[in-house]
Amino acid sequence: MRKFITGVAFALCCVTSNAQETIKIGVIADRVGVSKPYSEPATEGIVFGADDLNRKGGILGRKIELLIEDDQSRPDISAALARKLIDQGAVFILSMSLTPATQQQQTVTMEAKTPQMTPMNSGDTLTTQLQNPYFWQTGPLGSIQIATLLAHAKSKQLKRVALITDNSDLGQLLGRFFKGGLEKSGIQVVAEEVVARGATTAAPQMQKIRAANPDAMFMAGVLTAENVLIFKAYREMGVRFPIHSSYNLSVPIYMTVAKGLINGVTFVDAYDPEKPEVKAFEAAYKKATGKDPFNLHGYGYDGMMLVAEAIKRAGSTDKEKIRAAMQGLTYAGVMGAKGMKYSFPDGKRAGYDPNGMVVRVYEGDKQGRVVHVGQK
């Protein structure tokens, strides 16, 4: 009898212990560095997603525990943090930092065979420079952005355009993708300008562009303050050529800091406010947090949901099984044009649908309607 009671007590202890064991997901975010304005809302989206899943019982009957670290967008720190998270038992790492930092984390996740995903980085090289079968990317690639913008601009019969960006890593990277895409389409880049971080004016760059007399100007920069300088110089000089911008203009802060300067600017976005999934997400987020979400929150939310889906399909927290489940996943999330699905067929680790971006236009100071979908 005594043995029986001891056995029952031991079994109960084990059951309780298993039920309480959480599934640890590592998040490497930037809380004080240069990408904080993007990383912070996207990470809030992850936290909301994890809370939402936990409210519904978690995954595989276990709660999700987020282990959030701050890498300040510094690649050297980022790799060390990836190692720390793996040592702490993270079965998946979500990278919410800059592209170079995410790249550096891969050296650790590949060696440690730990699944890793970036829901927001758009550098095309993340899945091509390193053949890491444990890494996936869901942010819309730079090449998709320019292809979508060009598809929209096709009707405008552009022959000569100007390209302007900033000197951030991502701004330079997007600038290169934009230039490559423009030249591939037979459009001549007649002026190529850079506005440095910390500049107090963009007047000289805008004068050079004005002198080149382009049919349109493409903006690939990602630094908000420097982009606002470009808009100010554009308005002050009274030039009239249309502006087509990267997805950076999809961040709602421009409606405040560039008031009166952005009417008519078209920008590529991965967020369609008319999409039913977006409406449901916005309502749920507002109900839970009291705040209105925007596209960056959606990137993080989708990332969390994809990870949860992969773990569910794997049926366990075994990293190899999660990797296998992730590779092959198809998922319709908040981001992307209506009907878009992320997909990771064998050999493909950048899951954003090339036809899943939309082009929107600023109407006054508001982000307006979708005027184009995809690359056709």
Add this chain to the structure above:
Amino acid sequence: MQDFLELSLSATASGCIYGLVALAYLLMIRPTGIINFAVGEWAMLGAFGGFFFLTRFEFPYLLGMAAVVALMLLVGWGTERLAVRPLVEKGAPLLAPILALLGMLVIFREVISVSFPPDPHPVPYAFEIQHQKYFIIAVTALVFAGAWLFFEKTLWGKSFEAVALNRRAAALMGINLSRVTAAAFAGGAGAAGLAGLLVSPNVSAHYLMGVPLAIQGFTALVIGGVGRVEGALLGGLLLAFAEQLTTRYAPIPSGYAQGVPLLFLMIFLLIRPTGLLRARGA
């Protein structure tokens, strides 16, 4: 010609901002020998002061501007009391307060970074967008005229100069060194905060705006020299014209023009480390 005139106006306004930051350095270096790289963060605080008083609480512009300057005078005075005076009183080497101020730089930035949302914050123009450059130039001219009159025509200004020439002799003559140092830091913070406030309608107030301004202001100071107030303005204007004319007219890719301030810094440090204007009697 239209391009050149437009650019001259733009460069003059940018040069005024650099000049104000250089003046902030100069006000502290002259009497104390301390290089305070936190001036960039002070400029950032001035910009956030603008956001706070002018955008959030919608003060009339001049009242908001006065509130920002008053706030910055307090910040400068407080910084001196917290990070400089204790070290000076203990006889620490000159490097000690410089390092302590670098620590303050990080504290200022992190406090703002965690206290405000990460996006840039809008600050209104004094008048209309097209008049902001003239406003920057006018305010800077007033500040430099005031600083020049202070140093040349007032007893307080002379006491600053006396401390700059020889601290020990000045102390023996009855000049209160602590008070001069505190006033120098308060004045430096006021000038830097004003620079931040004036530039913020163009670039918005954001937590990473300080370091570039600190570098540009320091370069302007090296060009103009620490000996005279007008050197700070001259250095700022020369730097801004060099930056913008290079970007506009030099047959090099736009990205390379960013190296101009650093090139200037190296050239002046190697060839004329005292800057263009030397102190009178030096």
